[in-house]
Amino acid sequence: MNWLSPGESEALQLSLIVATRGVLAALPFAVLLAWMLSRHRFVGSIVLDALVHLPLVLPPVVTGYLLLLTFGTRGAIGGWLDRTLDIRLIFTRNGAALATAVMTFPFMVRAMRLSLENVDRGLEDAARTLGAGPLDRFATVTLPLMLPGILAGVITAFSAGLGEFGAVITFVSNIPGETRTLPLALYTALQSPGGDAAAARLAGMSLTLGVCGLVLAEWLGRRTRRMLGR
Amino acid sequence: MLRVAVQKRRGSFELDARFEMPTPGVVALFGRSGCGKSTLVEIIAGLLEADSGLVQLDDEVLLDTRRRLDVPPERRRIGYVFQDARLFPHLNVESNLRYAQKRAVGASFVSFESTIDLLGLAPLLARRTHQLSGGERQRVAIARALLTQPRLLLLDEPLASLDAAKSAELLPYLESLRDRLAIPMVYVSHDFEEVLRLATHIVLIERGLVVAQGGIGEMNLRQELRAIIGADAVGAIVDGQVLGIDAAGLTRVRVGFGELRLRAPGAAIGATLRIQILARDVIVASQAPQNLSVRNVLEATVGAVTDDDDEADLISLDIGATPILARITKAATRELSLRPGMPAWALIKAVSLRGRSFTSPAFPDA
Structure with a gap:
């Protein structure tokens, strides 16, 4: 990639790392929440649902600020992590991954919930009569059948995560080589004199990645649906 | 002996069914559509909760609401063939069958090979389930239910979704099931022809109530049955x-x-x-x-x-x-x-x- 400057390819790599970590960390929680929200009516389910979707309606800066409050070294969770496990999220790429995860979480939960609602409950009943207990049923019937939604959610979240800006810059700042992801590098280039060409290259790259992600999501979705005979 | 005495209210519909059948044997739950037959088998399987009642198979009590005893369906060892087969779409035919075989507990009375043989499934094993015809799907579903080595087999109108030719094709398989395996069966149907071919006993259900029950020979003399099948079929x-x-x-x-x-x-x-x-x-x-x-x-x-x-x-x-x-x-x-x-x-x-x-x-x- 010699048409990119070292700083630019670093930003690309960092974006990929941050988005991957963010998605992987959020995945189990997203599956669990999608399952809880679509299969169970419990006290507070409306509140939980709203909470999951909050990042969609909140200005990203506010999300970043809230993350700063809770996961900063003086925040409730951040302080505890720092003291007991020596984990620091603020100003680190893992912090960027967390901000990405929170911002893209609604996409994942939404896609998974939709596909979970399409899973025929009768098939789970059939599994029961074949001797499958609750965990067994979930792993061998429910999970494979909601696979299209999981894939769609993961790819959408990943693509969106590559370009997460507001929450990331607020929470972990703009540190070259640590938290300066693609959009942050683009923003920096626009701020510096003579950075137009770099900005254009970074924007083009973001565009390409985004389109690739959406096409891949659609293609995988069709493939898995065909596999499931729908 | 299968003993069932259950009550269930669903909106304005009320099921209050009691019957007994000797095991082995084939009891047909017979009645018009919507009379509560399917609700009753779902309760026997444990998929639907009864408001009150008892389900007992031989000497094992599966449900007794008075003693707060309710064995979950996955531990009842009751095979269930659904009207719509309910094969797993993400698995091929063989994997569907192995799914049941792997989870079977207790004494086995049918082997994988003999079940495939009995239902003529050898040529279908590698197929995806959506490539099967309606009759083939039901045969796979029956084999799958059998491979759990059930103590009782429930068949909820397995022929209802098939046309006349397809159900004529499947009936002989059900007959050989009855004749070659001594497994008790509860067969839900609203088609008297099917009942005649398969059942040893009839439980007649009308609007959620068992109106008559008995061996198939004596049941034919009952007025309640005549009301459903019509004078010409008596x-x-x-x-x-x-x-x-x-x-x-x-x-x-x-x-x-x-x-x-x-x-x-x-x-x-x-x-x-x-x-x-x-x-x-x-x-x-x-x-x-x-x-x-x-x-x-x-x-x-x-x-x-x-x-x-x-x-x-x-x-x-x-x-x-x-x-x-x-x-x-x-x-x-x-x-x-x-x-x-x-x-x-x-x-x-x-x-x-x-x-x-x-x-x-x-x-x-x-």
Whole structure:
């Protein structure tokens, strides 16, 4: 990639790392929440649902600020992590991954919930009569059948995560080589004199990645649906 | 013995069903659509919670609401064949079957190979489930249920989603299931033909209530059944032993004290043949008839004479086995002055008889 400057390819790599970590960390929680929200009516389910979707309606800066409050070294969770496990999220790429995860979480939960609602409950009943207990049923019937939604959610979240800006810059700042992801590098280039060409290259790259992600999501979705005979 | 006594309210619908059947045997839950048959099997399987009641299979209690005992479906060891098969779409046919086999507990009475053989599945194993025809799907579903080594098999209208040709194709598989494996079955149906071919017992359900139950022979004499199947389908079901073939190519079958001749190609000597004798096909004579074209004349004693409708009476004739029924006009009853206890002759045309091989497992006739 010699048409990119070292700083630019670093930003690309960092974006990929941050988005991957963010998605992987959020995945189990997203599956669990999608399952809880679509299969169970419990006290507070409306509140939980709203909470999951909050990042969609909140200005990203506010999300970043809230993350700063809770996961900063003086925040409730951040302080505890720092003291007991020596984990620091603020100003680190893992912090960027967390901000990405929170911002893209609604996409994942939404896609998974939709596909979970399409899973025929009768098939789970059939599994029961074949001797499958609750965990067994979930792993061998429910999970494979909601696979299209999981894939769609993961790819959408990943693509969106590559370009997460507001929450990331607020929470972990703009540190070259640590938290300066693609959009942050683009923003920096626009701020510096003579950075137009770099900005254009970074924007083009973001565009390409985004389109690739959406096409891949659609293609995988069709493939898995065909596999499931729908 | 399967004992069921359950109550369930669903909106304005109320199910209050009690029945018992000897095991092994095939009990048909018979009634019109929406009478609560499916609800009842779901409760037996444990998929639906009963408001109150008891389900007991042999000496194991599966549900007893008074003792707060409710074995979950995954531990009831009851096989369930759903109306819509419910094969797993993400697995191929073989994996669907292995899914059940892997989770089977307890003594196994069918092997993977024998089940595939019984239901003719060998050519389908590698197929995806959406590439199967309706009949094939049901065969896979039946095999899958069998491979859990169930103590009881529930079949919820397995033929309902198939057209006439497809269900005619599947029926022989169900018959061999009954004859070759001594597994108790509960068969839900609203089709009396199916019930005749498969069942040893009938539980008649109407609007959530069991209105009659009993062995298939005696049930045919019940008015409650007639109300559902219609006057034309009323008749007796008698099981007879094949004696041989006569010079004219008709199969001779011992029934009670007498003998019937009918066309039943392929029936082996000594085999049990289940014969349906429709009441409208039976002619009654009060004297021994002579010079008739009718092949079948059975000596009988008149049993009950009951009012069938405005025009006709239903005469029950004791022939030494299950009584047969004759539907004759009221005028005929008067002219012959038929009364219980008097001798009579039942005349049945051979062409109106249909015999089906039926090798029922040993079960006490309830």
